[in-house]
Amino acid sequence: DAGITQSPRYKITETGRQVTLMCHQTWSHSYMFWYRQDLGHGLRLIYYSAAADITDKGEVPDGYVVSRSKTENFPLTLESATRSQTSVYFCASSLEQDLGYTFGSGTRLTVV
Amino acid sequence: GIQVEQSPPDLILQEGANSTLRCNFSDSVNNLQWFHQNPWGQLINLFYIPSGTKQNGRLSATTVATERYSLLYISSSQTTDSGVYFCAPEGGSEKLVFGKGTKLTVNP
Numbered sequence: 001d002a003g004i005t006q007s008p009r010y011k012i013t014e015t016g017r018q019v020t021l022m023c024h025q026t027w028s029h030s031y032m033f034w035y036r037q038d039l040g041h042g043l044r045l046i047y048y049s050a051a052a053d054i055t056d057k058g059e060v061p062d063g064y065v066v067s068r069s070k071t072e073n074f075p076l077t078l079e080s081a082t083r084s085q086t087s088v089y090f091c092a093s094s095l096e097q098d099l100g101y102t103f104g105s106g107t108r109l110t111v112v
Numbered sequence: 113g114i115q116v117e118q119s120p121p122d123l124i125l126q127e128g129a130n131s132t133l134r135c136n137f138s139d140s141v142n143n144l145q146w147f148h149q150n151p152w153g154q155l156i157n158l159f160y161i162p163s164g165t166k167q168n169g170r171l172s173a174t175t176v177a178t179e180r181y182s183l184l185y186i187s188s189s190q191t192t193d194s195g196v197y198f199c200a201p202e203g204g205s206e207k208l209v210f211g212k213g214t215k216l217t218v219n220p
Binding site: 033035040041042043044045048058059088090092099100101102103105106 | 145153154156157159198200209210212
């Protein structure tokens with residue numbers, strides 16, 4: 001199916017473990033983004049990518065790593081998960097920077 | 113970076129009422145989008161509106177970039193309009209900065 005999909009939908013992990021959140025889009029959109037949503041903070045940008053092999057930091061990049069070897073995939077890795085990274089993570093894509101974003105359904109991550 | 117303020121933070125309406133949501137931002141922008149997050153958490157793009165006015169059914173949006181604000185109008189509200197509405201202007205580096213949202217509750 002066409003669209004933007006995130007996996008898993010829910011994840012519980014332990015402090016210190018590495019975890020990867022997946023994002024896949026089928027439109028060949030150039031731009032992809034990772035946001036986290038927390039109560040009291042709204043959505044904050046973690047990392048974004050303007051094209052394959054081009055990534056850049058957002059507002060809250062510490063503790064996260066991204067890669068984009070293929071246009072359609074933009075995984076987000078927490079190298080050593082901490083409780084403060086408990087959040088809902090949203091991936092988004094956009095054909096060009098001036099066009100509307102489309103968001104995935106989100107991944108609810110709990111770090112215990 | 114750009115600062116975004118949305119008002120009101122909470123709004124409760126009876127079905128059929130009209131409402132106006134406001135978004136103020138601190139700097140000039142090249143891009144501004146409105147989103148609706150439904151009660152199940154899904155974020156839906158409503159408008160891409162860096163300036164001017166757009167309409168989509170019962171919803172319309174106006175951005176006055178020179179005065180640094182945008183308005184979202186909801187007419188004849190329905191219970192399915194409930195959720196959180198986010199304004200997101202571009203922060204000057206191809207990235208959207210989200211306001212904290214207006215939580216709308218429409219009662220039957």
